[in-house]
Amino acid sequence: MAKALKTGGEVDSFCTKCRMMLNHRIIALLDGKPVKVECSTCNSHHNYRAYPPGEAPRAATGTRSSAAARGPRPVRVSASSKLETERRDREVTWEKAIAGKGMSDFTRYDVSGRFDAGMLVHHAKFGDGVVTRVIDANKVEVLFKDDARTLAQGLT
Numbered sequence: 001m002a003k004a005l006k007t008g009g010e011v012d013s014f015c016t017k018c019r020m021m022l023n024h025r026i027i028a029l030l031d032g033k034p035v036k037v038e039c040s041t042c043n044s045h046h047n048y049r050a051y052p053p054g055e056a057p058r059a060a061t062g063t064r065s066s067a068a069a070r071g072p073r074p075v076r077v078s079a080s081s082k083l084e085t086e087r088r089d090r091e092v093t094w095e096k097a098i099a100g101k102g103m104s105d106f107t108r109y110d111v112s113g114r115f116d117a118g119m120l121v122h123h124a125k126f127g128d129g130v131v132t133r134v135i136d137a138n139k140v141e142v143l144f145k146d147d148a149r150t151l152a153q154g155l156t
């Protein structure tokens with residue numbers, strides 16, 4: 001039998017100040033459910049939250065495990081994801097440049113060729129790419145799906 005909650009009783013709630021699930025004291029109840037709680041750690045008063053933000057189950061009516069397990073993963077925003085973001089941006093840029101283009105729009109990459117920014121090239125090893133920058137007469141920067149590379153041009 002579930003323990004009946006009562007004002008002054010204890011309940012686990014997400015503390016909006018401590019930013020974690022902590023023991024709280026119930027200040028106010030509505031229909032047997034806590035609405036206002038006091039954090040036992042920082043003593044702040046706030047609304048009761050049964051789950052940390054972003055982890056609340058879709059429906060309050062049952063099916064716990066399966067739905068939550070299949071739910072979308074939370075988007076991570078941290079310093080370590082900066083590289084990942086840059087990689088994504090590169091990929092989007094690449095996809096935009098390549099989108100809807102046919103075989104005839106690509107120039108076969110060759111060290112003796114001459115390339116301009118915006119040209120689409122096909123590299124035997126790296127695949128399809130777009131020239132993002134002409135570095136100098138003998139070097140161009142080409143964006144491929146996985147990375148940007150500096151390639152030679154104008155060599156004879």
Ligand SMILES: [Zn+2]
Pocket residue numbers: 015016017018019022039040041042043044
């Ligand atoms: Zn707290």
